[in-house]
Amino acid sequence: MKQGRSARIHLPLGFCFSSAVAGIKASGRPDSALVEAAAGATAAALFTKNRVVAAPVEVGRKFLARSRGRVRALIVNSGNANCATGAAGLRHCLRVCSQASRLLRARTEEVFPSSTGIIGVPLPVEKIIARLPDLIANQARTEASVLDFAQAIITTDTRPKLASARFHARRRTVNLLGIAKGSGMIHPQLATMLVFLFTDIAAKPAELKRVLRDVSKETFNCISVDGDTSTNDTVLLMASGASGVSLRETDVQTSFRKVLREICRSLSEQIVSDGEGVKHVVRLRVEQARTRDEAVQVARTIAHSLLVKTALAGADPNWGRILAAVGRSGLLVDPHRISIYFGGQLVCQRGQGHAFNSQHVHTEMSKPKYEIRIQLGQGHAACSYLTTDLTAEYVRINAEYST
Amino acid sequence: MKQGRSARIHLPLGFCFSSAVAGIKASGRPDSALVEAAAGATAAALFTKNRVVAAPVEVGRKFLARSRGRVRALIVNSGNANCATGAAGLRHCLRVCSQASRLLRARTEEVFPSSTGIIGVPLPVEKIIARLPDLIANQARTEASVLDFAQAIITTDTRPKLASARFHARRRTVNLLGIAKGSGMIHPQLATMLVFLFTDIAAKPAELKRVLRDVSKETFNCISVDGDTSTNDTVLLMASGASGVSLRETDVQTSFRKVLREICRSLSEQIVSDGEGVKHVVRLRVEQARTRDEAVQVARTIAHSLLVKTALAGADPNWGRILAAVGRSGLLVDPHRISIYFGGQLVCQRGQGHAFNSQHVHTEMSKPKYEIRIQLGQGHAACSYLTTDLTAEYVRINAEYST
Numbered sequence: 001m002k003q004g005r006s007a008r009i010h011l012p013l014g015f016c017f018s019s020a021v022a023g024i025k026a027s028g029r030p031d032s033a034l035v036e037a038a039a040g041a042t043a044a045a046l047f048t049k050n051r052v053v054a055a056p057v058e059v060g061r062k063f064l065a066r067s068r069g070r071v072r073a074l075i076v077n078s079g080n081a082n083c084a085t086g087a088a089g090l091r092h093c094l095r096v097c098s099q100a101s102r103l104l105r106a107r108t109e110e111v112f113p114s115s116t117g118i119i120g121v122p123l124p125v126e127k128i129i130a131r132l133p134d135l136i137a138n139q140a141r142t143e144a145s146v147l148d149f150a151q152a153i154i155t156t157d158t159r160p161k162l163a164s165a166r167f168h169a170r171r172r173t174v175n176l177l178g179i180a181k182g183s184g185m186i187h188p189q190l191a192t193m194l195v196f197l198f199t200d201i202a203a204k205p206a207e208l209k210r211v212l213r214d215v216s217k218e219t220f221n222c223i224s225v226d227g228d229t230s231t232n233d234t235v236l237l238m239a240s241g242a243s244g245v246s247l248r249e250t251d252v253q254t255s256f257r258k259v260l261r262e263i264c265r266s267l268s269e270q271i272v273s274d275g276e277g278v279k280h281v282v283r284l285r286v287e288q289a290r291t292r293d294e295a296v297q298v299a300r301t302i303a304h305s306l307l308v309k310t311a312l313a314g315a316d317p318n319w320g321r322i323l324a325a326v327g328r329s330g331l332l333v334d335p336h337r338i339s340i341y342f343g344g345q346l347v348c349q350r351g352q353g354h355a356f357n358s359q360h361v362h363t364e365m366s367k368p369k370y371e372i373r374i375q376l377g378q379g380h381a382a383c384s385y386l387t388t389d390l391t392a393e394y395v396r397i398n399a400e401y402s403t
Numbered sequence: 404m405k406q407g408r409s410a411r412i413h414l415p416l417g418f419c420f421s422s423a424v425a426g427i428k429a430s431g432r433p434d435s436a437l438v439e440a441a442a443g444a445t446a447a448a449l450f451t452k453n454r455v456v457a458a459p460v461e462v463g464r465k466f467l468a469r470s471r472g473r474v475r476a477l478i479v480n481s482g483n484a485n486c487a488t489g490a491a492g493l494r495h496c497l498r499v500c501s502q503a504s505r506l507l508r509a510r511t512e513e514v515f516p517s518s519t520g521i522i523g524v525p526l527p528v529e530k531i532i533a534r535l536p537d538l539i540a541n542q543a544r545t546e547a548s549v550l551d552f553a554q555a556i557i558t559t560d561t562r563p564k565l566a567s568a569r570f571h572a573r574r575r576t577v578n579l580l581g582i583a584k585g586s587g588m589i590h591p592q593l594a595t596m597l598v599f600l601f602t603d604i605a606a607k608p609a610e611l612k613r614v615l616r617d618v619s620k621e622t623f624n625c626i627s628v629d630g631d632t633s634t635n636d637t638v639l640l641m642a643s644g645a646s647g648v649s650l651r652e653t654d655v656q657t658s659f660r661k662v663l664r665e666i667c668r669s670l671s672e673q674i675v676s677d678g679e680g681v682k683h684v685v686r687l688r689v690e691q692a693r694t695r696d697e698a699v700q701v702a703r704t705i706a707h708s709l710l711v712k713t714a715l716a717g718a719d720p721n722w723g724r725i726l727a728a729v730g731r732s733g734l735l736v737d738p739h740r741i742s743i744y745f746g747g748q749l750v751c752q753r754g755q756g757h758a759f760n761s762q763h764v765h766t767e768m769s770k771p772k773y774e775i776r777i778q779l780g781q782g783h784a785a786c787s788y789l790t791t792d793l794t795a796e797y798v799r800i801n802a803e804y805s806t
Contacts, residue, residue: 353523
């Protein structure tokens with residue numbers, strides 16, 4: 001698998017990329033982007049669970065249903081989330097889609113919209129529409145155009161986020177490319193994780209949806225920085241079919257799932273690592289749970305605990321805070337069965353402190369990335385969950401911003 | 404009502420207080436305390452909902468059941484939580500109670516234990532037992548002894564927390580006194596909110612329990628600093644009966660509830676205001692909910708949001724973060740019905756931004772205490788919920804501590 005901006009990209013067939021400066025961002029950086037897919041491309045998407053959703057989420061969900069999973073183009077803008085913008089926000093979003101579809105000679109519902117940026121400010125719709133002809137004219141199937149696309153969709157991210165991979169099946173090659181946006185922390189009025197996944201496999205929308213849901217459950221749904229859910233979160237998977245390989249075959253599906261999971265896992269890590277003020281990324285490994293869902297419930301409670309997150313910032317092996325978080329997770333746990341490891345080091349055995357070399361543990365916890373293992377002593381299910389520390393810098397960044 | 408350490412105290416009849424230095428705290432400050440109640444005193448208690456509970460919580464719960472709500476003495480130590488200490492922790496707790504009961508000529512199950520402080524370290528039981536004779540000999544019914552008691556039960560609190568009040572019924576006087584410990588934030592391995600309430604009313608344990616549960620629901624269960632639940636949280640209400648007034652009469656009960664609510668509300672505010680690094684205490688007022696429970700669910704989600712708490716630290720009227728928190732509260736809300744006020748100032752009307760004087764709002768949000776009102780547009784239920792900002796100082800304090 002290739003990841004990060006410097007690696008070469010496995011570019012799926014059947015997609016062209018472009019980006020432009022529409023003048024939405026005050027910085028004058030690229031803030032609008034387009035992907036056009038070959039005719040017949042299919043798609044599936046997952047959206048934020050927040051009840052307050054941005055206009056593009058409402059429109060995108062409706063269009064996907066109406067087109068029965070056919071998507072010819074993706075139009076993204078950064079710098080404005082088009083959220084809490086009322087009926088005007090919906091009209092603006094529809095205008096962008098209908099204008100783009102006219103220029104692309106596609107149906108309106110085959111244009112998938114996506115926005116990220118400030119909440120509660122009207123979308124500068126004319127600026128976007130004015131750039132559509134250029135966005136369409138300048139499309140390319142090059143690494144440079146993909147990197148520019150990745151750059152155009154970010155907001156306060158410090159770096160673009162990409163991962164790609166390929167596998168071979170039926171003597172052909174299937175390519176997968178993922179591009180993400182999100183800096184782990186949800187930002188001052190700048191929210192959102194956006195993930196766009198492209199592949200040249202041939203698949204029905206329902207097949208894509210199933211794979212996407214399963215893989216997201218283990219990747220994007222197992223990361224946490226500040227526990228807040230954005231109003232715009234979107235994960236979109238588009239399949240052009242241009243590889244000539246079909247997802248229907250069992251062995252192909254196994255390979256595809258595996259590679260898609262790798263890509264989503266990489267993008268998850270890139271998002272979490274890029275969180276504001278993040279000094280440590282910690283993989284919580286919850287083991288010996290009765291079910292995977294229960295393991296996730298425990299992991300999520302630990303991942304969201306302010307006390308745990310501040311202890312991680314101080315590289316402090318404060319297992320009492322983790323034990324207390326497990327205790328309030330809502331699960332029926334027996335504290336006398338719980339053991340906790342920092343790195344490979346046992347620090348709490350069956351609910352009581354276990355003597356450990358604090359220098360060793362402190363060194364381990366000073367690494368930018370390490371693992372904490374929690375054994376519940378109840379069963380055989382497990383999960384991995386990525387979390388971060390909470391630093392004074394995060395608070396400073398998020399508090400000092402003023403509207 | 405009297406509150407704070409400087410005000411005069413309405414001292415309930417039938418209770419004597421004492422405190423001592425047992426040498427548990429490294430600082431050499433008072434760390435053990437005793438209250439003896441008149442024979443026949445009744446009691447009710449509420450405990451932490453955490454599944455991981457300290458030994459004194461386990462013992463206190465069992466003793467209250469066994470004695471059918473009779474409590475003759477309360478023995479508290481600070482500096483050690485006696486939590487995650489296994490079977491030895493339970494034995495230590497029982498030894499303290501049995502030794503105290505022998506000296507007091509009471510039954511063991513009539514001695515209620517309580518501990519707060521570091522987790523996972525064996526309780527220095529001999530040090531406490533060595534001080535029991537002095538604690539019993541030095542009991543007094545004076546303001547000074549009450550203030551010393553309040554001082555002896557705190558850990559990292561910056562000040563002791565007291566509130567007292569009285570009311571008249573049947574030409575007699577009923578006194579209520581509350582003493583609390585807890586600095587809002589749960590501390591580095593120093594956890595816990597402890598609240599001890601004393602009154603000279605005459606009441607059955609079941610009556611006390613009912614009133615205590617109702618009042619706590621509106622006070623101690625409606626505050627949040629960091630969302631973590633301690634392993635030792637305890638609220639104990641003791642009634643000596645010495646006033647000669649019975650809780651059974653309807654009018655007495657009304658007065659008693661009202662005064663108890665005032666005291667618990669005051670102690671709640673004192674706890675939240677004393678949180679580490681807290682610069683702003685904010686009263687979240689959620690209105691127009693279908694039910695009070697739904698209002699609390701929304702308030703709790705806002706109160707725990709890192710994004711909201713950091714915005715409060717920066718005195719930033721970032722209503723988009725509050726709207727997003729309402730959206731992920733789990734409630735079926737319609738964003739287009741939600742309005743938000745900072746102080747008296749409307750900032751979001753029916754889901755969209757409303758022009759406001761940002762200087763006015765910033766001034767309001769710079770106060771140490773103010774109100775944010777959220778109207779859901781769904782019904783007529785409401786709740787108040789106290790939360791705090793999250794400052795870089797909090798993170799520094801909680802991160803820089805190292806075991």
